[in-house]
Amino acid sequence: MGIVSKDAEYKAREARLLVDIYRNSMSNLEARRELFAEKLDVEGGRLVLNRIGSGDLKIDVVQDVGQCTPLAVPLLDRIVPHGLLRPAVEEASILDVIKSRLLHGKLRLLCMYCGQWDSVRTVENLPEQIRCPKCRSTLVASTFLSNDALGKVIAKKMRNQKLTPEESKEWMTGWRSAGLIQNYGRKAGIVLAGRGVGPTTASRVLRKHTAKEDDLYLNILKAEREFERTRMFWD
Ligand SMILES: [Zn+2]
Numbered sequence: 339m340g341i342v343s344k345d346a347e348y349k350a351r352e353a354r355l356l357v358d359i360y361r362n363s364m365s366n367l368e369a370r371r372e373l374f375a376e377k378l379d380v381e382g383g384r385l386v387l388n389r390i391g392s393g394d395l396k397i398d399v400v401q402d403v404g405q406c407t408p409l410a411v412p413l414l415d416r417i418v419p420h421g422l423l424r425p426a427v428e429e430a431s432i433l434d435v436i437k438s439r440l441l442h443g444k445l446r447l448l449c450m451y452c453g454q455w456d457s458v459r460t461v462e463n464l465p466e467q468i469r470c471p472k473c474r475s476t477l478v479a480s481t482f483l484s485n486d487a488l489g490k491v492i493a494k495k496m497r498n499q500k501l502t503p504e505e506s507k508e509w510m511t512g513w514r515s516a517g518l519i520q521n522y523g524r525k526a527g528i529v530l531a532g533r534g535v536g537p538t539t540a541s542r543v544l545r546k547h548t549a550k551e552d553d554l555y556l557n558i559l560k561a562e563r564e565f566e567r568t569r570m571f572w573d
Contacts, residue, residue, distance in 0.1 A: 360549060375432075378393070378473060398436045417533055423473075430495070432554065432559065433552055433555055436555050436558065436559050437555050438454045440461060440462050440528050440531045440532065440555070440558065441460075441462040441528070442460065442461070442462065443460070443531035444458050444459065444460050444461070444483055444531075444533055445458070445461060445464075445480045445481070445482075445483075445527055445530060446458050446480070446481050446482065446483050446485060446488075447459055447468065447478050447479070447480055447519075448477075448478065448479045448481065448488055448489055448492060448512065449470035449473060449475055449478055449492075450474055450478065450479050450492055450516045451470060451475035451477040451514060452470060452472055452473035452475060452476075453489075453492045453493055453496040454470075454472045454473065455470045455471060455473075456473045456489045458483060459527075461524075461527050461528055461531045464523075464524040464527045465501060465523070465524065466523050466524050467523045467524075468519050468523055468524065468527065472482075476519070476520045477516045477520060478516055478519050478520070479492075479512035479513065479515045479516040479519070480515045480516075480518075480519055480526070480527060480530045481507065481511075481512060481515065487508050488508055488509075488511075488512045491505045491508045491509045491512070492509070492512070494512060496500045511536065511537060512538035514538070514541070515530060515536075515537045515540070517537075518530070518537060518540055518544060520543055521544075522544050525544065525554070526544060527541065528546055528555075529543050529554070529556070529558055532558040532561060532562050533565060533566070534561075534562060534565030534566070534569065535558065535561055535562065535565070539561050539565070543557045543561055544563070
């Protein structure tokens with residue numbers, strides 16, 4: 339499986355250290371339970387390996403990603419963001435996969451100026467400059483689809499009511515995403531559609547000012563890998 343880089347070696351050591359620290363803890367028990375009860379099909383896996391061993395199943399190794407079945411491409415896309423394996427696919431084809439994923443992604447847009455607009459948009463349909471269709475303001479926040487909190491917080495703010503610390507945090511996150519949408523328009527929408535990419539990460543990616551569009555997508559991928567890598571330990 340792929341060539342293990344120095345970086346991956348370091349990360350593996352880091353992971354082993356964490357395993358040692360939590361070996362006798364409840365979280366270890368729970369992680370094992372989740373792994374063996376929910377994530378892995380140990381019996382099914384054993385069956386497949388036995389059939390491969392007996393020659394009943396044959397393995398075809400495909401070297402050229404162009405020959406992968408469409409089913410395999412999203413899997414490769416899932417593996418690569420973890421950054422633990424050397425990309426099994428050339429950058430150009432990763433780029434196509436991530437580009438299409440981001441452009442087909444959906445964002446929930448809310449007007450922070452009038453509080454009257456809350457709508458879901460597909461990234462590829464976003465105009466260069468994003469405005470609230472109700473009041474024409476460019477102060478439009480972007481959040482994930484299931485976030486029902488932001489709309490309520492904006493409404494509360496419009497009524498001049500005091501926000502709880504939790505709500506203030508929500509409002510600030512919305513405000514910062516609106517700043518990015520206002521400054522970078524559609525480009526900010528593309529970045530914010532990345533997995534685990536909030537306004538803080540997005541502004542870092544957007545500030546890099548990449549002349550080439552491809553570089554923007556690669557930087558989003560990098561940010562997603564970082565998110566996946568840390569989520570593996572802390573989520
Ligand atoms: Zn508005």
